[in-house]
């Protein structure tokens with residue numbers, strides 16, 4: 001029962017007064033205390049602030065007020081989301097010790113809805129990576145097997161939910177950083193349509209691709225979180241100006257008669273494991289058994305997605321990361337001869353290898369003489385991908401693919417070879433380039449017993465339809481394995497002490 005300790009069930013029982021927000025929080029903090037040392041999901045656990053917030057929620061409930069739709073729900077925040085007064089590091093030495101002066105819009109919205117923040121989660125430095133091994137503060141470990149990676153870059157958020165440290169989490173997804181770790185940790189993770197969610201206070205990696213999105217133990221819980229964080233924001237000019245249909249509005253509608261396309265180019269990609277392929281086929285059969293019309297569809301340009309992404313994302317990153325110069329934020333190398341020397345020494349000491357690699361790639365792709373050949377070409381490929389998706393959606397309502405090419409790999413297995421690491425995102429990147437939504441849903445395990453995710457892709461702003469299909473997929477999936485620490489959370493939730501709905 002993945003709904004136990006879920007977002008929707010916790011808020012319902014806190015709102016009704018059946019359970020105290022403080023008890024829900026304490027149950028999660030006990031699991032953090034016993035398992036965080038092994039998992040390392042957090043850069044910082046904000047237990048004291050969380051207790052204050054939870055007590056306030058309980059006070060509102062006791063006084064007969066409305067504590068909000070996420071009352072008392074423990075949430076973990078990726079450490080690239082600004083939190084006023086709480087350090088926000090992007091898991092980089094260059095931002096160590098920096099305290100943002102404001103909360104990101106998504107953080108404000110969660111707080112206003114009654115959520116309780118458990119802590120800031122580890123990530124690949126500046127969200128560049130697929131394993132959370134690129135953190136300056138050490139890797140996060142997969143709660144299902146601590147010798148393996150949780151995926152990345154939002155590996156800390158995915159691990160926090162899988163481990164039972166929080167009921168939900170926020171991550172950011174530029175090329176797959178929510179969906180791939182969700183798949184590897186056996187949780188649900190969704191990237192919304194570009195512009196559905198405000199990026200104000202999300203520290204920029206590649207601004208035309210970045211989106212904030214939710215992690216949760218169930219599709220309904222992920223949709224509930226997304227509905228709280230989405231919507232217009234005057235602080236982000238790329239945020240859509242008008243409210244859209246609620247992501248949860250079509251849950252429970254089934255898939256009868258829906259046309260689902262299996263992306264041909266995503267069934268035999270380089271490095272794709274047989275067990276992942278087999279799971280995808282089972283997922284497609286299950287949906288067709290539930291009344292959907294499932295067919296193959298070719299989306300040819302997606303095969304160039306990875307190459308285009310690794311020009312566009314580094315190009316934007318090289319510009320976005322120019323602001324870390326030792327003057328305004330975080331680290332400043334001491335003893336410099338002049339300002340140029342200070343920039344050089346601060347950036348050399350503050351950035352890790354992968355970030356430096358991206359800055360160099362991006363600067364090269366944008367340089368005079370190479371701009372048209374690299375950055376310009378990549379933008380053309382991006383347009384082709386948009387066109388090919390549009391053609392596919394003329395005949396299909398949603399598309400289906402694996403989320404990641406394999407289950408979680410051993411820590412260290414791919415860190416020496418950046419290209420092999422980049423291949424992790426081959427199925428997730430096209431949705432970022434197109435600006436479309438996509439969600440990863442756990443669908444059984446691989447030969448090694450580790451979780452496998454299936455991805456549901458939808459056209460722009462079709463989140464309601466995407467979650468509708470995802471929920472059916474979830475209901476047809478084999479029972480998901482719970483990590484040992486999440487099982488211990490369930491054990492704490494004995495109905496007599498903590499309320500049946502927990």
Ligand code: GLN
Nearest residue numbers: 127128129174175176177
């Ligand atoms: N793994 C991809 C990268 O390294 C995607 C990262 C992300 O989505 N933030 O760029």
